[in-house]
Amino acid sequence: NAGVTQTPKFQVLKTGQSMTLQCAQDMNHEYMSWYRQDPGMGLRLIHYSVGAGITDQGEVPNGYNVSRSTTEDFPLRLLSAAPSQTSVYFCASRIDRGHGELFFGEGSRLTVL
Amino acid sequence: KQEVTQIPAALSVPEGENLVLNCSFTDSAIYNLQWFRQDPGKGLTSLLLIQSSQREQTSGRLNASLDKSSGRSTLYIAASQPGDSATYLCAVSGGGADGLTFGKGTHLIIQP
Numbered sequence: 245n246a247g248v249t250q251t252p253k254f255q256v257l258k259t260g261q262s263m264t265l266q267c268a269q270d271m272n273h274e275y276m277s278w279y280r281q282d283p284g285m286g287l288r289l290i291h292y293s294v295g296a297g298i299t300d301q302g303e304v305p306n307g308y309n310v311s312r313s314t315t316e317d318f319p320l321r322l323l324s325a326a327p328s329q330t331s332v333y334f335c336a337s338r339i340d341r342g343h344g345e346l347f348f349g350e351g352s353r354l355t356v357l
Numbered sequence: 358k359q360e361v362t363q364i365p366a367a368l369s370v371p372e373g374e375n376l377v378l379n380c381s382f383t384d385s386a387i388y389n390l391q392w393f394r395q396d397p398g399k400g401l402t403s404l405l406l407i408q409s410s411q412r413e414q415t416s417g418r419l420n421a422s423l424d425k426s427s428g429r430s431t432l433y434i435a436a437s438q439p440g441d442s443a444t445y446l447c448a449v450s451g452g453g454a455d456g457l458t459f460g461k462g463t464h465l466i467i468q469p
Contacts, residue, residue, distance in 0.1 A: 277456050287446070289456040302455055334400060342388040342450055346457055348401040 246270050250335050250349035257325045257356045265320040265352050267335030273347075274340045276318040277302070278310065280331040281351075287334070293318055294341050325356045359384045363447055363460035371468050372439055378432040378463045380447030385425050388451035392421050392432050395444045395462070405432070409451075437467045 251266045269276065277292035289302030293312040307329060309321040318337075322329060335349040360383045370376055380390070389408045393401040405414045405421040407430070413422040420433040434441060444464045448457040 279456075284461075286461040287448075287457075287459040292456050300455065336401075345403045345406045346391060346448070346450075347403065348393075350400040 248335055248337055248347050248349035250333075250352050252352060253350065254353050255355070257322075257354065259326060259356060261325050263322050263325065263354075265322075265333055265335075265354075267318045267320065267349060268316050269318075269335075269337040269347070270316065271337065271339075271347070272315060273337035273344075274315070276312065276335065276337045277346075278308070278318070278320045279334045279336060280304065281334060282331050290320065290333075322354075325354075327356045330354060330356045359387075359449060359451075359458040361447060361449055361458050361460040363445075363463050365463060366461070367464040367466075369466040369468060370437060372437060374437050375433070375435050376437055376465075378434070378445050378447075378465070380430040380432070380460055382428045382430075382449045382458070384451075385428050386451055387425065387449045390421075390423055390430050390447065390449050391457065392419075392430075393446040393448065395446060401446065404445075439467045439469045441465065442467045 248269045274295045278290040279287045281287045288304045291310040293299045296315050299310050333352045336346045338344045338346045362381045364379045391406045392404045395401050407414045407423040418435040423430045444462040446462045448459045450457050
Protein backbone atom coordinates (compact mmCIF):
# COMPACT_ATOMS: atom_id res chain seq x y z
CA ASN A 245 0.00 0.00 0.00
CA ALA A 246 1.21 3.51 -0.84
CA GLY A 247 -0.88 5.06 1.97
CA VAL A 248 -1.66 8.76 1.43
CA THR A 249 -0.01 10.34 -1.60
CA GLN A 250 0.16 14.08 -2.16
CA THR A 251 1.31 16.01 -5.22
CA PRO A 252 3.06 18.28 -5.83
CA LYS A 253 5.61 18.37 -3.01
CA PHE A 254 6.62 21.96 -3.78
CA GLN A 255 4.86 24.76 -5.63
CA VAL A 256 5.42 28.48 -6.11
CA LEU A 257 2.50 30.62 -7.21
CA LYS A 258 1.93 34.26 -7.91
CA THR A 259 -0.87 36.13 -6.15
CA GLY A 260 -4.16 35.51 -7.92
CA GLN A 261 -3.18 32.24 -9.57
CA SER A 262 -5.19 29.09 -8.97
CA MET A 263 -4.00 25.55 -8.43
CA THR A 264 -5.04 22.15 -7.15
CA LEU A 265 -3.25 20.04 -4.58
CA GLN A 266 -3.89 16.38 -5.21
CA CYS A 267 -4.42 13.75 -2.54
CA ALA A 268 -5.07 10.04 -2.99
CA GLN A 269 -5.31 7.15 -0.55
CA ASP A 270 -5.42 3.43 -1.24
CA MET A 271 -6.66 2.23 2.17
CA ASN A 272 -10.39 2.48 1.40
CA HIS A 273 -10.79 5.14 4.08
CA GLU A 274 -14.10 6.98 4.26
CA TYR A 275 -12.72 10.03 6.06
CA MET A 276 -10.24 12.38 4.36
CA SER A 277 -9.09 15.82 5.42
CA TRP A 278 -6.79 18.71 4.62
CA TYR A 279 -4.69 20.57 7.20
CA ARG A 280 -2.34 23.47 6.93
CA GLN A 281 0.68 23.83 9.20
CA ASP A 282 2.09 27.23 10.02
CA PRO A 283 4.84 28.20 12.48
CA GLY A 284 3.35 29.10 15.85
CA MET A 285 -0.17 28.10 14.73
CA GLY A 286 0.18 24.36 14.62
CA LEU A 287 -2.01 22.22 12.37
CA ARG A 288 -5.43 23.56 11.46
CA LEU A 289 -8.23 21.76 9.66
CA ILE A 290 -9.27 23.29 6.32
CA HIS A 291 -11.90 20.90 4.92
CA TYR A 292 -12.87 17.33 5.44
CA SER A 293 -14.99 14.61 3.88
CA VAL A 294 -16.77 11.67 5.51
CA GLY A 295 -17.38 9.87 2.23
CA ALA A 296 -17.74 10.24 -1.52
CA GLY A 297 -20.00 13.18 -2.35
CA ILE A 298 -19.86 14.65 1.18
CA THR A 299 -17.60 17.52 2.22
CA ASP A 300 -17.64 20.04 5.05
CA GLN A 301 -15.68 22.99 6.33
CA GLY A 302 -13.10 22.88 9.05
CA GLU A 303 -11.55 25.66 11.08
CA VAL A 304 -9.97 27.69 8.23
CA PRO A 305 -11.92 27.03 4.97
CA ASN A 306 -11.87 30.47 3.36
CA GLY A 307 -10.08 30.58 0.00
CA TYR A 308 -10.18 26.82 -0.50
CA ASN A 309 -12.56 24.44 -2.26
CA VAL A 310 -12.74 20.66 -2.11
CA SER A 311 -14.69 17.88 -3.79
CA ARG A 312 -14.90 14.13 -3.24
CA SER A 313 -16.07 12.31 -6.34
CA THR A 314 -14.41 9.01 -5.40
CA THR A 315 -13.42 7.32 -2.14
CA GLU A 316 -9.74 7.51 -3.12
CA ASP A 317 -9.28 11.16 -4.12
CA PHE A 318 -9.73 14.44 -2.25
CA PRO A 319 -8.23 17.42 -4.13
CA LEU A 320 -7.83 20.85 -2.55
CA ARG A 321 -8.30 23.86 -4.82
CA LEU A 322 -6.95 27.33 -4.24
CA LEU A 323 -9.16 29.62 -6.27
CA SER A 324 -7.12 32.85 -6.16
CA ALA A 325 -3.90 32.39 -4.22
CA ALA A 326 -2.91 34.95 -1.60
CA PRO A 327 0.40 35.31 0.32
CA SER A 328 -1.50 34.31 3.50
CA GLN A 329 -1.92 30.87 1.94
CA THR A 330 1.83 30.26 2.01
CA SER A 331 2.02 27.16 4.17
CA VAL A 332 2.64 23.44 4.28
CA TYR A 333 -0.47 21.47 3.42
CA PHE A 334 -1.13 17.95 4.65
CA CYS A 335 -3.75 15.50 3.51
CA ALA A 336 -4.80 12.84 6.00
CA SER A 337 -7.22 9.94 6.08
CA ARG A 338 -8.71 7.50 8.55
CA ILE A 339 -11.20 4.68 8.40
CA ASP A 340 -14.12 6.89 9.40
CA ARG A 341 -14.93 10.19 11.09
CA GLY A 342 -14.23 9.28 14.68
CA HIS A 343 -12.25 6.07 14.68
CA GLY A 344 -8.87 4.69 13.82
CA GLU A 345 -5.49 6.18 13.26
CA LEU A 346 -5.12 9.27 11.13
CA PHE A 347 -2.56 8.69 8.36
CA PHE A 348 -0.79 11.67 6.81
CA GLY A 349 0.75 12.34 3.45
CA GLU A 350 4.26 13.80 3.14
CA GLY A 351 2.98 17.33 2.66
CA SER A 352 2.92 19.99 -0.05
CA ARG A 353 4.94 23.14 0.55
CA LEU A 354 3.26 26.12 -1.14
CA THR A 355 4.74 29.59 -1.52
CA VAL A 356 2.59 32.45 -2.81
CA LEU A 357 4.52 35.51 -3.97
CA LYS B 358 -13.87 24.68 21.67
CA GLN B 359 -11.37 21.88 22.24
CA GLU B 360 -7.87 23.10 23.05
CA VAL B 361 -4.76 20.95 23.31
CA THR B 362 -1.64 22.07 25.16
CA GLN B 363 1.74 20.39 25.14
CA ILE B 364 4.40 20.95 27.75
CA PRO B 365 7.28 21.49 27.44
CA ALA B 366 7.54 23.24 24.08
CA ALA B 367 11.16 22.12 23.78
CA LEU B 368 13.33 19.62 25.58
CA SER B 369 17.00 18.67 25.28
CA VAL B 370 18.34 15.66 27.18
CA PRO B 371 21.42 13.40 27.01
CA GLU B 372 21.17 10.07 25.28
CA GLY B 373 19.97 7.20 27.47
CA GLU B 374 17.61 9.18 29.67
CA ASN B 375 13.98 8.28 30.16
CA LEU B 376 11.65 11.19 29.50
CA VAL B 377 8.01 12.21 29.65
CA LEU B 378 6.12 14.49 27.30
CA ASN B 379 2.84 15.97 28.48
CA CYS B 380 -0.42 16.72 26.68
CA SER B 381 -3.59 18.23 28.13
CA PHE B 382 -6.98 18.86 26.55
CA THR B 383 -9.94 20.92 27.69
CA ASP B 384 -12.95 18.81 26.64
CA SER B 385 -12.91 15.24 27.94
CA ALA B 386 -15.59 14.01 25.48
CA ILE B 387 -13.02 12.54 23.10
CA TYR B 388 -13.12 9.43 20.91
CA ASN B 389 -9.40 8.85 21.03
CA LEU B 390 -5.98 10.47 21.38
CA GLN B 391 -3.09 10.03 19.02
CA TRP B 392 0.62 10.76 19.37
CA PHE B 393 2.62 11.64 16.27
CA ARG B 394 6.23 12.23 15.41
CA GLN B 395 7.31 14.80 12.82
CA ASP B 396 10.82 15.04 11.43
CA PRO B 397 11.94 18.35 9.84
CA GLY B 398 10.38 18.86 6.42
CA LYS B 399 8.41 15.63 6.67
CA GLY B 400 4.86 14.51 7.29
CA LEU B 401 3.44 13.18 10.54
CA THR B 402 4.03 9.58 11.53
CA SER B 403 1.56 7.99 13.89
CA LEU B 404 3.20 6.53 17.01
CA LEU B 405 0.33 5.45 19.25
CA LEU B 406 -3.46 5.63 19.26
CA ILE B 407 -5.34 5.38 22.55
CA GLN B 408 -9.08 4.84 22.46
CA SER B 409 -11.15 6.76 25.00
CA SER B 410 -11.89 3.51 26.86
CA GLN B 411 -8.19 2.64 27.22
CA ARG B 412 -5.69 3.76 29.84
CA GLU B 413 -2.47 3.16 27.95
CA GLN B 414 -0.78 1.83 24.83
CA THR B 415 2.76 0.60 24.33
CA SER B 416 4.98 0.27 21.27
CA GLY B 417 8.60 -0.67 21.81
CA ARG B 418 10.24 2.00 23.96
CA LEU B 419 7.14 4.20 23.85
CA ASN B 420 4.29 4.15 26.32
CA ALA B 421 1.35 6.52 26.18
CA SER B 422 -1.19 6.92 28.95
CA LEU B 423 -4.59 8.57 28.95
CA ASP B 424 -6.58 10.01 31.86
CA LYS B 425 -9.70 11.21 30.12
CA SER B 426 -11.42 12.55 33.20
CA SER B 427 -8.55 14.91 33.98
CA GLY B 428 -7.88 15.70 30.33
CA ARG B 429 -4.29 14.49 30.30
CA SER B 430 -2.00 12.19 28.38
CA THR B 431 1.69 11.44 28.72
CA LEU B 432 4.16 9.94 26.27
CA TYR B 433 6.98 8.09 28.00
CA ILE B 434 10.15 7.42 26.00
CA ALA B 435 12.54 4.92 27.57
CA ALA B 436 16.30 4.88 27.00
CA SER B 437 16.26 7.81 24.58
CA GLN B 438 18.44 7.72 21.45
CA PRO B 439 19.63 10.49 19.08
CA GLY B 440 17.26 9.07 16.46
CA ASP B 441 14.36 10.02 18.73
CA SER B 442 15.08 13.69 18.03
CA ALA B 443 11.95 15.13 16.39
CA THR B 444 8.83 17.11 17.16
CA TYR B 445 6.17 15.12 18.99
CA LEU B 446 2.55 16.10 18.51
CA CYS B 447 -0.51 15.12 20.49
CA ALA B 448 -3.97 15.23 18.91
CA VAL B 449 -7.46 14.42 20.14
CA SER B 450 -10.49 13.34 18.16
CA GLY B 451 -13.93 14.49 19.30
CA GLY B 452 -14.66 16.92 22.10
CA GLY B 453 -16.99 18.90 19.88
CA ALA B 454 -14.47 19.42 17.08
CA ASP B 455 -14.38 18.08 13.53
CA GLY B 456 -11.21 16.20 12.67
CA LEU B 457 -8.35 16.16 15.13
CA THR B 458 -7.33 19.04 17.36
CA PHE B 459 -3.57 19.27 17.62
CA GLY B 460 -1.23 20.61 20.21
CA LYS B 461 1.69 22.71 19.01
CA GLY B 462 4.18 19.98 19.78
CA THR B 463 7.27 19.32 21.86
CA HIS B 464 10.57 19.77 20.01
CA LEU B 465 12.84 17.05 21.39
CA ILE B 466 16.62 16.92 21.02
CA ILE B 467 18.56 13.91 22.26
CA GLN B 468 22.24 14.76 22.69
CA PRO B 469 24.69 11.99 21.71
